[in-house]
Amino acid sequence: MQTVSNTSLLKADLSKGFIVGGHSSGGNLSAALAHIVRDDPFFEGRRLTGQFLREAGICHHDAYPDK
Numbered sequence: 001m002q003t004v005s006n007t008s009l010l011k012a013d014l015s016k017g018f019i020v021g022g023h024s025s026g027g028n029l030s031a032a033l034a035h036i037v038r039d040d041p042f043f044e045g046r047r048l049t050g051q052f053l054r055e056a057g058i059c060h061h062d063a064y065p066d067k
Contacts, residue, residue: 018043018048018049019049020034021051021054023054027054027057027058030056031056
């Protein structure tokens, strides 16, 4: 939220897009953050437009067996 609140300091324009990303565990955090951003009213009008998850250790629960 600090980044979103300080876009003028970063010379960023969220109307052009808002992308999160990370490598390895940072990719995991970015994937989790994407779900938070999706449902948080704070991000209304500056929605996430993309993700870059490099070697994130994520797996959908339907992609692996119970045992």
